[in-house]
Amino acid sequence: MSDALPRPAEAATPAPPGSNAVVAVLALAGIVVSLMQTLVIPIVPELPRLLDAPASDTAWAVTATLLAAAVATPVVGRLGDMFGKRRMLLVSIVLLVSGSVVCALADSLVPMVVGRALQGLAAAVVPLGISIMRDALPAERLAGSTALMSASLGVGGALGLPAAAFIADNFDWHLLFWLSAALGTVALVLVVLLVPESTVRAGGRFDLAGSLGLAAGLLSLLLAVSKGADWGWTSATTLGLAGAAVAILLSWGFYELRAGQPLVDLRTTAKKQVLFTNLASVALGFSMFAMSLVLPQLLQLPTRTGYGLGRSMMTVGLVLAPQGFVMMVMSAASARLTRAKGPKVTLMTGALIVAAGYGLSIALMSEVWHLVLVSCVIGAGVGFTYGALPALIMGAVDPTQTGAANSLNTLMRSLGTSFASAIAGVVLAQMTTDFGGYALPAENGFRTVMAIGAGAALLAFALATFIPKRPGPTTDPAPTPRPTAEARA
Template identity: 65%
Template sequence: MPSTLAGRADLQATATTRSSGLVVVLAFSGIVVSLMQTTVIPLVPRLPTLLNASAADTTWAVTATLLAAAVATPVMGRLGDMYGKRRLLLVSLALMVTGSVVAALSSALAPFVVGRVLQGLAGGVIPLGISIMRDALPAERLGAATATMSSSLGVGGALGLPTAALIADHAGWHLLFWISAVLGAVVAGLVLVLVPESPVRTGGRFDMVGAAGLSVALVCLLLAISKGAEWGWGSGLTLALLGTAVAVLLVWGWWELRSRQPLVDLRTSARRQVLTTNLASIMFGFAMFGMSLVLPQLLQLPTSTGHGLGQSLLVVGLVMAPQGLVMMAVSPLSARISAARGPKTTLMLGALVVAAGYALSTLMLSAIWQLVLVSCIVGAGIGLAYGAMPALVMAAVPVSETAAANSLNTLMRAIGTSVSSAVAGVLLAQLPLPGGFRVVLAIGAGAALLALAIAAFLPARRDG
């Protein structure tokens, strides 16, 4: 009997070690992808000179990645459910590595944008990772693991900005993309060794018509949102893109409801818990980005303006870094609150904390320590909420649709972020500073409160 008990203990210890290794590798993959997304930020003002192109054209280095990620996220999620989440995770990482190498070898705009598109196609890594966790981990570990995976996005951004600024200033910008390629290759190797393939698959045929329709609609919508200020919100091109997006989405919805194996199961997505969580996610995406737009500008504006702090991009990165680290730090707390009171409570608490942080920020814009404090408060709220969202979604969808459902939720956050960027850009261009900053931050608080109100309509804990 003692030997039997010892054997069981050894097996449990081995299983725990494997589970911990899987969580670490998947979270690391999320950090690497978010690092990749942050890498280009310090280069944006320099890209016209580096690539011998106009400032308007070089904005495609950012826009192309956004569009590619939006298209890839739901497609990779559905393919993961059908053909294996680990397999599609490896495909995503391979695309990121390829894109990083192409960008690292580029000296002109066209190949650089191609590289950024390939990097953006790795946008499905985090929802795929969360879905793998649902299949591979015991229920008691799933909440903390998914919260950690969700917060990896903030950690990557936190570490990426100061690191990218430092490397770009002292070692050359191409090195940033070589580092991204190496990290991506390392993660892919770790996934091959430590992450098992899930046996849960839907099989069937991939919905090519649905994928094409959603891709066209998303590209038109996000292109109009991201370029509307530049082209003019009332311009023919902007209005045509928005009209096309609406028309295609209506036809796409009709097709998906009649398809036997749709890209997105709209009936499942219309369930109260899934729909409400996705609506709240849009608001959180909107709220989160306001701080990311205001703080860098406020920090870098010359002190001669009377409201700027005259800091370098490296200092901006160091000020923003604690926010992402706080997101990771609160992820275990998010899991504990969800386990004790349900993820609905965690999501509502996160919204309240974000709103409080934004409200405080409208009064504290005059010193670096104040900006660090308010960004950390907002980061804590986002960390709480982002840990709850996957739990809410996964509790309401079949196991066979986990990756697709998580990918759709990630896409909703991205849409909220894009709209936030457009709204804040217009306001900061039209309103005098620092009043414009305070208006954007107040809108961020309002978006968080709206997320709180939406979350209140989530079902009771029995569904969470």
């Protein structure tokens, strides 16, 4: 199977009118979702006071989003393949707006956690958007458009942090969530007006048992990973959840292999191109997030430590913001390289750039401009890799499986970020220095995390070498299924 993008049914005809608007609207929706994930960061330290609850409880405002996103992404992707990608995109945006309004009205812990969970259920917007592009755009436009859509996650996060810090410092914190609701409403209206529904449907029955099994396994795994530091890595709760995750996911895989219409087609997932792309995605998710854990702490630690830069959260946002612009620019370069050499080469190139950025950080950590440079280099690499991933996935799966396959790939990246948070937390907790009676992460601890981030990027490069090479160009379109009766109607 070629790793070039298969040609959708419309590929033989010119781009339909309004295709530029479709790409812009879908990219905007992706940016809004990533903004939602970032907006809460500046107020996390203040949540115990704002919600009148212990810090161990307010941490669920972040954890709930992570868990909801992990469960929703593969399920919504499969529903999109079955019943319409645009339809499920609209459902996801409605959930984001609803969750934002709940958080905007919240003054206590429970509604805040509920609202954040609803927001997390919108995480499938990006893979759904990529899948819509495959069905709606001609082949020659697909690489650049999907690269931009994939990069929207990083772009929104980079732009959202300084905006959120400014709002949190100067206005009532509820405005953060009203802003999220307003942007979500704009995206919703634009999708309704400008994005067409795809006629490519898988049909069939939804695998409820498979979805419940996957949800139980993922919840057990992510709870163990995300809360292990609080509960103790060797505590009965953490070990019990980890063991339950292994048992549930193995049983789920056994069931899915025998299901007539599985939630996740594991046989397709086991294809060499899909398997190694997903494995590389875990490593890349880890590598991208490691930087996000280190740079803000270095910027905010007191200068008296000898390595902290003593800056505000607003400065943190401004330091990381250029990374978003770099990712957007590199998404276009990623598309050009993919068209010329194939997405495998693009992925490997991006992984090496990310590793180089982390290597640079080990030597350059003492000035603000050092960290701006490091974040931009890493962002450039991420722009290449995140543009290549959907191309590799869609080059190996049937059009009727695009939503589920892209959603699973997004989930793999999310798992990588969760593992990064856990491992970095362990490293920084073990490598500390005394500062006025307080234990703060040591400088060598930060360097160690960055070195691990470089290693993860090199691991992604190594995994990418196992992806099959692209054969010579072909003009034959990939087989496209007939529209379902519902779609024709």
